[in-house]
Amino acid sequence: MTSTRPLRADAARNRRLLLAAAADEFAERGLDASVADIARRAGVGKGTVFRHFATKGDLLAAIVLDRIDALNAAGEQLLDAADPGLALLEFLTVAADQQQQRDLSFLQEAGELNADVIRARERMFCTVHKLVDRAREHGAVRVDITGADVILLMCAPNYVTSYVPDAPPDLWRRYLSIIFDGLRPQGAHPLPHPPPAAPIPGI
Amino acid sequence: MTSTRPLRADAARNRRLLLAAAADEFAERGLDASVADIARRAGVGKGTVFRHFATKGDLLAAIVLDRIDALNAAGEQLLDAADPGLALLEFLTVAADQQQQRDLSFLQEAGELNADVIRARERMFCTVHKLVDRAREHGAVRVDITGADVILLMCAPNYVTSYVPDAPPDLWRRYLSIIFDGLRPQGAHPLPHPPPAAPIPGI
Amino acid sequence: MTSTRPLRADAARNRRLLLAAAADEFAERGLDASVADIARRAGVGKGTVFRHFATKGDLLAAIVLDRIDALNAAGEQLLDAADPGLALLEFLTVAADQQQQRDLSFLQEAGELNADVIRARERMFCTVHKLVDRAREHGAVRVDITGADVILLMCAPNYVTSYVPDAPPDLWRRYLSIIFDGLRPQGAHPLPHPPPAAPIPGI
Amino acid sequence: MTSTRPLRADAARNRRLLLAAAADEFAERGLDASVADIARRAGVGKGTVFRHFATKGDLLAAIVLDRIDALNAAGEQLLDAADPGLALLEFLTVAADQQQQRDLSFLQEAGELNADVIRARERMFCTVHKLVDRAREHGAVRVDITGADVILLMCAPNYVTSYVPDAPPDLWRRYLSIIFDGLRPQGAHPLPHPPPAAPIPGI
DNA sequence: AATGAATGAGGCTTCATTCAT
DNA sequence: CATGAATGAAGCCTCATTCAT
Numbered sequence: 001m002t003s004t005r006p007l008r009a010d011a012a013r014n015r016r017l018l019l020a021a022a023a024d025e026f027a028e029r030g031l032d033a034s035v036a037d038i039a040r041r042a043g044v045g046k047g048t049v050f051r052h053f054a055t056k057g058d059l060l061a062a063i064v065l066d067r068i069d070a071l072n073a074a075g076e077q078l079l080d081a082a083d084p085g086l087a088l089l090e091f092l093t094v095a096a097d098q099q100q101q102r103d104l105s106f107l108q109e110a111g112e113l114n115a116d117v118i119r120a121r122e123r124m125f126c127t128v129h130k131l132v133d134r135a136r137e138h139g140a141v142r143v144d145i146t147g148a149d150v151i152l153l154m155c156a157p158n159y160v161t162s163y164v165p166d167a168p169p170d171l172w173r174r175y176l177s178i179i180f181d182g183l184r185p186q187g188a189h190p191l192p193h194p195p196p197a198a199p200i201p202g203i
Numbered sequence: 204m205t206s207t208r209p210l211r212a213d214a215a216r217n218r219r220l221l222l223a224a225a226a227d228e229f230a231e232r233g234l235d236a237s238v239a240d241i242a243r244r245a246g247v248g249k250g251t252v253f254r255h256f257a258t259k260g261d262l263l264a265a266i267v268l269d270r271i272d273a274l275n276a277a278g279e280q281l282l283d284a285a286d287p288g289l290a291l292l293e294f295l296t297v298a299a300d301q302q303q304q305r306d307l308s309f310l311q312e313a314g315e316l317n318a319d320v321i322r323a324r325e326r327m328f329c330t331v332h333k334l335v336d337r338a339r340e341h342g343a344v345r346v347d348i349t350g351a352d353v354i355l356l357m358c359a360p361n362y363v364t365s366y367v368p369d370a371p372p373d374l375w376r377r378y379l380s381i382i383f384d385g386l387r388p389q390g391a392h393p394l395p396h397p398p399p400a401a402p403i404p405g406i
Numbered sequence: 407m408t409s410t411r412p413l414r415a416d417a418a419r420n421r422r423l424l425l426a427a428a429a430d431e432f433a434e435r436g437l438d439a440s441v442a443d444i445a446r447r448a449g450v451g452k453g454t455v456f457r458h459f460a461t462k463g464d465l466l467a468a469i470v471l472d473r474i475d476a477l478n479a480a481g482e483q484l485l486d487a488a489d490p491g492l493a494l495l496e497f498l499t500v501a502a503d504q505q506q507q508r509d510l511s512f513l514q515e516a517g518e519l520n521a522d523v524i525r526a527r528e529r530m531f532c533t534v535h536k537l538v539d540r541a542r543e544h545g546a547v548r549v550d551i552t553g554a555d556v557i558l559l560m561c562a563p564n565y566v567t568s569y570v571p572d573a574p575p576d577l578w579r580r581y582l583s584i585i586f587d588g589l590r591p592q593g594a595h596p597l598p599h600p601p602p603a604a605p606i607p608g609i
Numbered sequence: 610m611t612s613t614r615p616l617r618a619d620a621a622r623n624r625r626l627l628l629a630a631a632a633d634e635f636a637e638r639g640l641d642a643s644v645a646d647i648a649r650r651a652g653v654g655k656g657t658v659f660r661h662f663a664t665k666g667d668l669l670a671a672i673v674l675d676r677i678d679a680l681n682a683a684g685e686q687l688l689d690a691a692d693p694g695l696a697l698l699e700f701l702t703v704a705a706d707q708q709q710q711r712d713l714s715f716l717q718e719a720g721e722l723n724a725d726v727i728r729a730r731e732r733m734f735c736t737v738h739k740l741v742d743r744a745r746e747h748g749a750v751r752v753d754i755t756g757a758d759v760i761l762l763m764c765a766p767n768y769v770t771s772y773v774p775d776a777p778p779d780l781w782r783r784y785l786s787i788i789f790d791g792l793r794p795q796g797a798h799p800l801p802h803p804p805p806a807a808p809i810p811g812i
Numbered sequence: 813a814a815t816g817a818a819t820g821a822g823g824c825t826t827c828a829t830t831c832a833t
Numbered sequence: 834c835a836t837g838a839a840t841g842a843a844g845c846c847t848c849a850t851t852c853a854t
Contacts, residue, residue, distance in 0.1 A: 010838070175356065213813085249815080441829085601783065655820070
């Protein structure tokens with residue numbers, strides 16, 4: 001349990017600066033971004049990074065945790081939406097919008113991260129499964145699509161646009177739309193391979 | 204100098220060993236694979252790596268160049284295929300199959316690689332454009348899809364499956380099928396964003 | 407300034423806590439014990455350590471000073487003892503007992519410590535010399551033994567037992583006894599090397 | 610097993626330089642001597658240290674291993690000596706002479722070192738036990754002295770003289786003589802504490 | 813031509829010390 | 834006064850690259 005005691009005003013500011021700087025730096029340089037660069041970008045000393053995050057990995061974990069939790073919150077809200085199809089599309093939109101930038105490999109590499117991240121990821125995956133189940137039941141996505149499929153495809157729009165030199169910030173919407181069309185029942189071709197096992201044992 | 208002088212027999216063998224070893228190592232460990240490991244895997248000394256490739260980047264470039272050229276050759280063959288829709292799908296299948304493994308970020312990072320790679324990439328992009336144009340004209344893909352779109356989506360199936368822990372080697376076929384369905388005219392929804400400029404000025 | 411002004415009650419308490427915590431920590435972790443650990447062990451903030459002791463070295467010096475003074479006091483008492491041989495043995499017993507734990511290298515490293523320590527050490531050395539002189543005169547130790555010899559041998563029992571993994575707390579007594587036997591005149595073999603100069607010029 | 614392949618001429622030279630430099634540096638600065646300083650002293654780059662010794666600890670282990678093996682060899686030779694008492698004294702003389710300098714904490718800290726060191730240490734301990742047994746049987750040392758005692762006392766002469774500022778290089782002989790007198794049966798006083806368990810289970 | 817030894821820049825992390833709260 | 838946040842020097846180690854053998 002992180003006994004989140006209030007944190008002094010300046011410390012909280014630095015923590016925020018660090019998370020922002022790190023997110024940017026990781027996005028630009030990938031996971032090899034150096035702690036020194038992150039510190040410089042945040043305008044703090046290198047040592048300050050380690051006061052807030054014991055390890056470079058912990059810093060990454062903190063970022064990922066924030067994003068996953070935020071995304072999950074959005075997803076849970078959408079579980080009550082009237083139109084399950086629109087709800088799923090909206091969820092994917094939020095997901096992509098939220099990370100406009102290079103994806104942080106957060107699904108995969110997170111596997112080696114902090115236990116909190118793993119639990120958060122499982123919660124989020126659960127939510128996605130529910131969203132997909134509802135959408136499927138309402139005929140909004142094809143019957144052979146699983147939650148695991150959507151989880152995997154979730155980051156593709158950002159990934160794809162990351163290759164465009166000076167991409168307009170909304171370009172990902174184009175590819176999300178294409179991919180989502182591929183998930184719809186209309187004109188669906190049979191899939192040549194079964195879906196992967198759900199990433200969480202219990203689903 | 205690109206003046207490919209014949210190269211002694213053993214040197215040629217080492218070059219092949221190195222390319223293979225490097226491809227495997229990059230695939231497994233990502234771009235951070237160490238030159239030492241590559242050399243060991245190839246069964247040669249570290250110095251030999253640098254005799255053949257002045258720089259780690261050059262080694263990567265050579266791999267990428269090979270793949271792009273091979274892919275382009277496949278694409279050019281398919282330009283004569285009877286069914287342009289099937290031809291495009293086949294091309295994407297070849298592309299994904301060819302790198303089964305971790306994608307080498309070859310489109311993007313290649314941007315900073317050697318000039319040969321850039322030219323090869325442009326040739327390949329050209330071929331893709333032609334394949335897409337033909338497919339579009341035959342109604343096999345929606346009218347609002349461009350060559351640039353397909354180029355961007357090309358790596359998505361491999362990217363997506365790279366997140367599955369012990370993915371079966373053919374899992375990418377599932378996602379290529381889904382994405383390709385999204386490119387078809389049947390049940391297409393209007394796209395919310397215009398396509399990016401073609402990656403090569405002259406297309 | 408050595409002008410020991412009275413010090414507020416809580417400050418005095420903190421000073422005591424710090425000295426105790428530091429002594430323990432140094433004993434367990436050696437001279438590399440971190441200030442942070444000492445502060446935590448004392449239950450105070452890191453800043454408080456530096457309010458009381460300008461430097462980590464000063465903290466060490468303060469501990470050493472206390473011990474030396476205490477030891478010297480014991481030695482001076484023993485100068486009046488009836489049996490000079492027993493007195494010397496008792497002094498060495500007190501010395502070893504007092505630091506049961508890892509010796510703090512206090513004789514040597516103290517050389518670079520503050521001036522107060524140096525003066526205290528000189529006082530203590532003086533006392534040892536007197537104890538040895540008396541013991542020698544009474545035939546309790548061999549004639550070729552000097553005060554400097556005893557000073558050097560003084561820490562050996564603790565040093566020696568520091569190598570025993572889970573040493574019983576009194577094990578040093580065994581080695582003090584052996585070494586002291588070596589100082590006695592009975593069965594003494596001639597020494598192959600002259601004694602070192604007295605550590606203090608004026609003795 | 611260290612498949613000691615011949616090692617190139619220059620590499621062997623550097624290895625020797627490194628071991629010598631490290632021994633000096635450890636002796637002067639203690640175990641905290643920095644790798645950078647060792648490299649500088651040896652006249653090589655920092656990286657070269659790590660080519661030869663994967664870890665700072667491995668470097669220390671190599672030094673210690675050399676010393677222990679040399680000492681053990683000397684000890685084994687002495688097992689055949691005519692006078693067991695003299696043999697033991699000679700062994701202790703060799704031991705002290707061999708490390709003239711600050712002891713490298715080699716008995717204790719070695720516990721966390723490389724497995725080779727541990728085995729070498731056990732061999733040496735065994736030898737000491739045998740030397741002591743023989744000496745005891747011949748009445749050269751008191752009956753209540755064990756091998757473990759001698760092992761512990763072995764480094765004391767060097768330890769003791771390490772505190773003398775500009776000690777003559779043979780000063781340790783004086784204290785070895787004193788301590789050895791303490792081990793003799795003549796005029797021995799009963800020991801106030803039982804000996805520690807032998808450091809190696811099987812002895 | 814091949815090898816592997818040497819190099820040193822650069823990465824992560826620790827910690828004594830200073831300073832704002 | 835006390836606290837604990839911030840700092841930056843320094844330490845260990847990795848690795849691409851160069852160079853002697």
